[in-house]
Amino acid sequence: xxxxxxxxxxxxxxxxxxxxxxxxxxxxxxxxxxxxxxxxxxxxxxxxxxxxxxxxxxxxxxxxxxxxxxxxxxxxxxxxxxxxxxxxxxxxxxxxxxxxxxxxxxxxxxxxxxxxxxxxxxxxxxxxxxxxxxxxxxxxxxxxxxxxxxxxxxxxxxxxxxxxxxxxxxxxxxxxxxxxxxxxxxxxxxxxxxxxxxxxxxxxxxxxxxxxxxxxxxxxxxxxxxxxxxxxxxxxxxxxxxxxxxxxxxxxxxxxxxxxxxxxxxxxxxxxxxxxxxxxxxxxxxxxxxxxxxxx
Amino acid sequence: xxxxxxxxxxxxxxxxxxxxxxxxxxxxxxxxxxxxxxxxxxxxxxxxxxxxxxxxxxxxxxxxxxxxxxxxxxxxxxxxxxxxxxxxxxxxxxxxxxxxxxxxxxxxxxxxxxxxxxxxxxxxxxxxxxxxxxxxxxxxxxxxxxxxxxxxxxxxxxxxxxxxxxxxxxxxxxxxxxxxxxxxxxxxxxxxxxxxxxxxxxxxxxxxxxxxxxxxxxxxxxxxxxxxxxxxxxxxxxxxxxxxxxxxxxxxxxxxxxxxxxxxxxxxxxxxxxxxxxxxxxxxxxxxxxxxxxxxxxxxxxxxxxxxxxx
Numbered sequence: 323x324x325x326x327x328x329x330x331x332x333x334x335x336x337x338x339x340x341x342x343x344x345x346x347x348x349x350x351x352x353x354x355x356x357x358x359x360x361x362x363x364x365x366x367x368x369x370x371x372x373x374x375x376x377x378x379x380x381x382x383x384x385x386x387x388x389x390x391x392x393x394x395x396x397x398x399x400x401x402x403x404x405x406x407x408x409x410x411x412x413x414x415x416x417x418x419x420x421x422x423x424x425x426x427x428x429x430x431x432x433x434x435x436x437x438x439x440x441x442x443x444x445x446x447x448x449x450x451x452x453x454x455x456x457x458x459x460x461x462x463x464x465x466x467x468x469x470x471x472x473x474x475x476x477x478x479x480x481x482x483x484x485x486x487x488x489x490x491x492x493x494x495x496x497x498x499x500x501x502x503x504x505x506x507x508x509x510x511x512x513x514x515x516x517x518x519x520x521x522x523x524x525x526x527x528x529x530x531x532x533x534x535x536x537x538x539x540x541x542x543x544x545x546x547x548x549x550x551x552x553x554x555x556x557x558x559x560x561x562x563x564x565x566x567x568x569x570x571x572x573x574x575x576x577x578x579x580x581x582x583x584x585x586x587x588x589x590x591x592x593x594x595x596x597x598x599x600x601x602x603x604x605x606x607x608x609x610x611x612x613x614x615x616x617x618x
Numbered sequence: 619x620x621x622x623x624x625x626x627x628x629x630x631x632x633x634x635x636x637x638x639x640x641x642x643x644x645x646x647x648x649x650x651x652x653x654x655x656x657x658x659x660x661x662x663x664x665x666x667x668x669x670x671x672x673x674x675x676x677x678x679x680x681x682x683x684x685x686x687x688x689x690x691x692x693x694x695x696x697x698x699x700x701x702x703x704x705x706x707x708x709x710x711x712x713x714x715x716x717x718x719x720x721x722x723x724x725x726x727x728x729x730x731x732x733x734x735x736x737x738x739x740x741x742x743x744x745x746x747x748x749x750x751x752x753x754x755x756x757x758x759x760x761x762x763x764x765x766x767x768x769x770x771x772x773x774x775x776x777x778x779x780x781x782x783x784x785x786x787x788x789x790x791x792x793x794x795x796x797x798x799x800x801x802x803x804x805x806x807x808x809x810x811x812x813x814x815x816x817x818x819x820x821x822x823x824x825x826x827x828x829x830x831x832x833x834x835x836x837x838x839x840x841x842x843x844x845x846x847x848x849x850x851x852x853x854x855x856x857x858x859x860x861x862x863x864x865x866x867x868x869x870x871x872x873x874x875x876x877x878x879x880x881x882x883x884x885x886x887x888x889x890x891x892x893x894x895x896x897x898x899x900x901x902x903x904x905x906x907x908x909x910x911x912x913x914x915x916x917x918x919x920x921x922x923x924x925x926x927x928x929x
Contacts (some may be wrong), residue, residue: 338649340905344896381893385869388685390839390893420682436895564680564687564893568649571691572680586673586694590650608676615671615694 327580338568338591339439341371345490347435348429350406356488357457359414359425360398368437369400369408374467375558375595378412378437382420386456389420391564394590396463396535397438410435413491439566440594443467443533443556449475454500455518455544456482457536458489463558465496466532476500477528483518483540487511519543526553534558534598538606545598555598561589576602576610584613623916624906626660626883628861629783629808631742633660633715633884636917637874637902640865640888641666641719641787642691642747643838646705647712653895657713659902661812663863663886664705666747667720669731671697676831681820686839686867687889688818690832692752693721698731702738710740717785719745722770729773738779742769743784745863746774746807749789749814751836761814767798768805775806783808785863790845791817795818803860809854811863811886813846838889843867847880853880853920869897871904878905878917879924 329548330541347363354360368378379392395412402408416422427433443463446452452471454464461482468478481504484490490505491511504521505513514521519540526547528534534544537557564570567590574586575593578600586609587593602610609616626636635708638661644650647662656662674694681688694697695701698720709716718735722728728746735744748760748770760766767852771786778784786807792798820829828834837871846866854862864882868874885905890897914920 338652340652342652344653344894385894387893389682390685390687391680391682391888392892434894562678562680564682564689565895567652568896569643569645569678569895570689570892571645571674571694572677572689574674574677574679574694606677609673613673615673615697617673617692 323585339371339376341438341504342436342567343367344434344436346432347410349429349431349433350409351429352427355413355491355493357415358491359416361412361414361425361427363410363412363433363435364406364408365410365435365437366408368410368435369402372397372400372438373442374470375443375463376438377440377566378410379439379563380424381434382423385500389423391420392436393424394419394439394563394566395461396558397466398462410437410606413459415459430551433577434569436567440590441592443558443595445470445474446476446531449477451477451528452479453526453532454478454480455534455536455540456480456491457518457540458484459491460536460558460560461491463535465493465499468499472499480504481506481518481521482509487507500538507537519547522547526551529553532556536560538603541601542597542603545601545603547600557596557598557601558594559589559596559601563590566590576605576613578602584610586613621915622906622910626917628743628785628863628883631783635660635902636878636884636887637898637905638717638863638884639663639891639898640886641747643888643891646701647709647714650891650895650898651712654899656709657715659898660884661715661717661788662709662744663717663745664701664709664719665695665824666693666719666750667695667698667701667731668693668721669698669727671695671700674729678830679832680835681829683818683820683837683839684841686837686841687892688820688830688835688837689815690830690835692832698734702734706738706741715742716740717743717745719747719787721747721750721926725769725773728770729777731794732774732777736781741782743785743809744778745785745787745811746771746815747787749787751774751789751791751815751817751834759789761787761798762792764798764801768801769803771802771807785809785811787811787814789814790849795849796852796856799857799860803857809861809863811865812853813842813849813866816842816845838867840869840873843873843876847876850877850880850882855925858922868901869893872903874901874905875908875920878920879922881922881925883921
């Protein structure tokens with residue numbers, strides 16, 4: 323198993339990301355890419371501190387909004403310095419009224435953004451052969467991770483899967499940061515027909531580490547493939563969150579910690595990145611037997 | 619502006635301003651401290667703590683609702699011992715005036731929790747959460763039954779005496795909140811916190827099943843504010859000398875002002891912190907500006923002001 327360095331921006335207490343700040347951010351651009359919106363925001367404080375895997379939490383509407391809960395988005399990429407100062411880019415999939423409202427914001431409008439939040443992908447100290455797997459817009463945070471890995475002379479393969487071609491997020495500039503890119507769609511409209519996990523045929527023969535972001539079922543399948551071959555699989559989970567900053571305790575999932583105890587951990591603070599083997603995938607939506615503090 | 623006296627008191631406890639967090643909406647303070655210094659608000663009310671560590675309930679634990687949210691967390695927390703060893707000292711070291719909220723499944727658990735909190739130095743008050751709606755059995759919502767509510771508060775009072783103020787947290791899901799308030803005050807409560815969430819339910823029309831794993835959950839947010847205003851108004855009218863920590867959908871200083879006019883001596887900011895983690899300090903600033911603009915020289919003059927002239 324490869325040696326990975328700790329996450330410098332996460333305190334050992336599992337506290338909130340120390341780089342976090344709340345900012346009113348101007349929308350610089352909003353481009354439609356397939357089924358998604360690629361939104362660029364002026365966010366110098368967030369751009370300065372963000373690491374691959376971190377996310378932001380954005381409020382819907384103003385103080386009088388009837389939708390109170392923040393929506394969380396993985397950071398696609400940040401540019402610390404540019405014509406607009408530091409910028410932050412996210413990929414928004416409009417599916418409910420809140421994400422639809424955010425996806426409709428136009429240049430010069432402002433969004434209330436809290437970030438960076440959560441932990442970051444662990445980066446191996448030495449060059450590795452890495453496989454990055456994204457489900458739908460779950461590929462968004464993987465491109466900046468690919469850049470970071472390549473700077474460490476790692477070989478980066480990427481695989482992206484979605485139901486249809488318009489749900490594959492693979493921008494041209496992102497493709498340049500990977501050595502190879504495989505695509506799978508369930509309807510066969512782009513790449514090979516089937517699920518992204520089918521691409522590996524249950525083997526990860528030339529891979530040292532897997533990074534994955536997407537639906538829970540995909541993360542679980544990759545964890546199982548990784549476990550068979552002893553490959554570390556780092557999973558960025560998607561749990562619904564009310565606040566994103568560790569207050570509400572709604573985004574928990576059962577995770578086995580270092581001393582072997584299953585705990586209900588917040589994906590916004592202790593995650594969103596977890597070692598796949600630690601997550602009790604089959605126990606999500608339950609309190610697995612033996613969980614710390616389970617009601618007797 | 620500088621002459622305005624924003625201080626408030628709850629029994630013998632004094633606070634430089636009346637804006638508190640709400641239990642269960644601020645965790646134990648660390649996360650919010652990334653957004654503002656905790657000593658800027660009146661007090662941090664910690665998440666209701668039980669005797670033992672608690673995993674809480676299965677997910678999904680929440681659903682967004684019109685101008686509100688439904689939650690069924692199930693009191694996830696570390697238990698009283700780690701809380702007193704780690705969380706409470708951290709809060710006090712960071713200058714936070716702290717109201718410790720306790721929750722139990724039996725009278726004995728409340729009593730033993732209160733004894734442990736009493737022996738920890740530096741706590742401003744104890745909130746006795748007898749109204750968490752997310753318990754196994756509605757019969758365990760002590761605040762829904764006069765004699766159960768009385769038993770808990772009497773036991774807590776026996777545990778702490780007059781060393782520290784006791785604030786009983788009440789449920790609006792009762793026929794007559796005034797009679798419950800009178801009962802707990804007779805039993806020894808020094809103040810009242812109201813309102814806890816209302817029991818609600820959301821059914822997902824895609825899956826055609828209840829949205830929460832727990833099926834029901836507590837409704838909070840601006841949707842419940844008129845219920846809070848009514849409950850505070852009724853109880854302040856009946857018990858004008860009993861301090862009330864008011865809460866229920868306060869998002870702006872104007873909302874806080876409404877609860878103060880109804881009779882609240884302090885205001886807890888809950889669900890608003892999920893929407894805006896800076897909400898407690900923003901609401902504090904907005905409320906102060908509003909009170910000054912209305913010509914009040916002291917915060918205490920505004921408490922219950924809507925009752926003036928009533929027969």
